[in-house]
Amino acid sequence: MSPDNWLADTQTSYDTVAVNYADLVRNALSELQYLRSALALFADGVLAAGGGPVADIGCGPGHITAHLHERGLDAFGVDLSPGMIAVARHDHPHLRFEVGSMTNLSLPASSLAGLLAWQSLIHIPDEDVPTVFEHFRRSLRPGGLLQLLFHTGDRSRLMTEGYGGHPMKVYVHRRQPDKVTGWLRDTGFAVEAQLLLNNPDGEVSQAVLFARRELGV
Template sequence: MSTDDWLTDTRASYDTVAVSYADQLRDAIAGHQYLRAALALFAGNVRAAGGGPVADVGCGPGHVTAHLHELGVDAFGIDLSPGMIDVARRDHPGLRFEVGTMTDLDLPAASVAGVLAWQSLIHIPDDEVPSVFGHFHRALRPGGPLQLLFHVGDESRLKTQGYGGHPMKVHVHLRQPDQVATWLRDAGFEVEAQMLLDPDEKASQAFLFARRKPYR
């Protein structure tokens, strides 16, 4: 499958489920202390690195972007799906959201103080991940933090339905944290920490906390 094919399928799928997805995740952060703690840590790392604009890449309906803003972070959201961006702008009219893709991230070099990508890397095929991390590295200022959240596993599957029963056609790639950490190091990041959520459950998730290496 070409890049255009899977990007087109992913965009169309999330356009279809945008409203129901937003309704289902509206209280996700408020109800999960570890998600809140991870975002608070990220916000603190951004401030410690000097502050500045932060890109929430794959922002969906903007609930994570909005939470970062509540923590005092100058966060803006980017998402592949125009439908998701419409919902984000509707629900959070005071914040900045734009359509874009992490496979061709349209941000100037060293222009952001932090990058966050929660559950958006899961739709990127393995052979595209190094390029995506290269885009993150280019856009980040030296010393800027990167935080990833993704599903853990060793398989890829096709998701054909979700979020209110709407039809979808997206591939979901489950990965081991050590593999993702290796890709990050190869792209020039320092990996600072890993954390598993619900490690005894089948649908566990992993955080990776990394940083663009500062100039020496």
């Protein structure tokens, strides 16, 4: 699987399902109290440090970006899929959204007070995750906050059908929190906390990691 192929397949897949995906998640956050609490901690941390621009990387239709804005953050969204960005701009015309890839993030160095990547890292192959984290570190100011949300596990699978029954070709990579934590520390982040979320069977299904770009790194 070459980098060009998986990126192109991921973009095409989310272009195809953008409208249906937006309909599915538009109001979903209202029922996810633990994730709302994680966002509140992130927002409070950014504001306590003086505020500043916050990037929602892999923003999809922009619902999380809008929630961060409502909590007082100067938030904007970036997504690989032009289709998703079109939906985000339609649903939230007062906010800034742009097409971009976390594998080649073109944000100014040390320009961000915070960076969020919710359920977007799951499509990045293992060999490319350190490069992504380097882009995150470079874009954040020293001491800037990072929050990740991802599926936990040890397997990857190819998703061939998605939201609304549309065809997709996108890999979903499940990872253990300690593996992601190791990558973060190797890249110059201090991991401060983690939140583990269980599925109905009591197994850990998702993790939220709270990290900070180390000073002087």
